[in-house]
Amino acid sequence: MTARSEQGTNVTSLYPFPEGWYFIATRDAVRKAGLVERTWMGEQIVIWCGAAGQICVARSVCPHMGSDLGPEAGTTIVDGRLVCPFHGFEFDASGQCVATPSGAPARSARLELFEVHEVAGLIFAWWGLRGRPPQWQLPGLPQSGDDWTDLQIRTVRFAGHPQETSENSVDIAHLSYIHGYHNVTGETPVVIDGPRLESRFGFSTTRRIAKVAKLSLEVTAVANVVGLGYSFVEFKEHSIGFDARLWVLATPVDGKLIDLSIVSRMRPLHKPKRFIVGLRFLPPRMRAPIMNKFVADLQIRDVQQDVVIWSRKHYVPRPRLVRTDGEIMKYRAYCEQFYPSEREPPRL
Ligand code: FES
Ligand SMILES: [Fe+2]
Known part of the structure; x- marks a missing residue:
């Protein structure tokens, strides 16, 4: 999706990650890829679609033993569950580990999830300073019919x-x-x-x-x-x-x-x-x-x-x-x- 990359020499004294909602992917891109990994706020996140169609966004670190959870590491999505490539722990849309290959799920293993908001198929995740929950919501779109072109x-x-x-x-x-x-x-x-x-x-x-x-x-x-x-x-x-x-x-x-x-x-x-x-x-x-x-x-x-x-x-x-x-x-x-x-x- 990136058309051009420019390192540049921008100099700012502003803190680089202000609190707010940030665009991370489109629903279409997540649906097509199954699992998307990207860098935001200096760390990796993964985005996938849960069993009920809800978009899930998690920090790309497995709570079991720290595997990366991106597609390049070998992570897969099976019936809306994210399956870690290292030992096969499975996580549902709430981030909870619900199955392991060797028996009972690891109840204490839970992914770090981010809050998600969708506008016109654009997926936003909330970034709160020191992990604060959303302090405000994005507004819906003004009502004006649904005959708009694709994005x-x-x-x-x-x-x-x-x-x-x-x-x-x-x-x-x-x-x-x-x-x-x-x-x-x-x-x-x-x-x-x-x-x-x-x-x-x-x-x-x-x-x-x-x-x-x-x-x-x-x-x-x-x-x-x-x-x-x-x-x-x-x-x-x-x-x-x-x-x-x-x-x-x-x-x-x-x-x-x-x-x-x-x-x-x-x-x-x-x-x-x-x-x-x-x-x-x-x-x-x-x-x-x-x-x-x-x-x-x-x-x-x-x-x-x-x-x-x-x-x-x-x-x-x-x-x-x-x-x-x-x-x-x-x-x-x-x-x-x-x-x-x-x-x-x-x-x-
Ligand atoms: S590190 Fe993910 S299942 Fe072990
Ligand atoms: Fe301008």
Whole structure:
């Protein structure tokens, strides 16, 4: 899933693993692979599907004698149970050892599980400082029908921090300077409610398609940041007339690198106000998936422009701001709640 990896020279004094919900896999990927292992928060986790279809996430260490529990070590999933490759202990979806090859289950053997939340087939796991349980939940999606396209997902890995990537949603000034947007407006003040932050903005932009045609878009957007791993943006494009949804999901990998996943989906385009090149020749049901791919390509191009900066920047705790910078300090004050062990964000 990782499209590009950049080590970078990012320097931050922020604690690398703020508390929150973080994207770890899609349900589809878990279903296809059976068992997924990945690195987050500096350690390995495994993800599989239990007997009743529930997604399970556990630390990838067997409580018996410490085997790794990833597929490369030889772990298997049998009837929704995770079977350790070392001595064959079996663990159910609650993490409990329920069988061993030699007789009675080891009652004291239990996997360390993480809480899981699913949004539109995207799987999130809760990371609590010092093992704290979830302090808040991710919101459900706004009700607006179920006719959205499948998800397009692109992931980039680079040296960075989730607080700095989410800061983009209030950093209005960079939209025109880096991404070349025009008429950028921060329409209302940023609204903060506990772990939620809402920011509204608008812009217009002109993009090239396949180096031959120009496409002008006029967009208004509402960004919902819910913790530092989850941003959900609803876009309305007004000149063609389409709706798009975008998730920007940052997951710390090892204290230096993060995975940033851009996920998009789009509403079917039944009656576009105007056609972009080639779109009129497609059957209506094909238009939205192709536009969605196009929008995903545009978004990942924007993100790659940001990554050049993010992966090399320093975190400046007291930025020297100007009036047109947007509500950076209000955002930074909001972020402090995700480092609950100290009043100030914990230092490395
Ligand atoms: S280490 Fe897992 S069963 Fe022994
Ligand atoms: Fe950006």
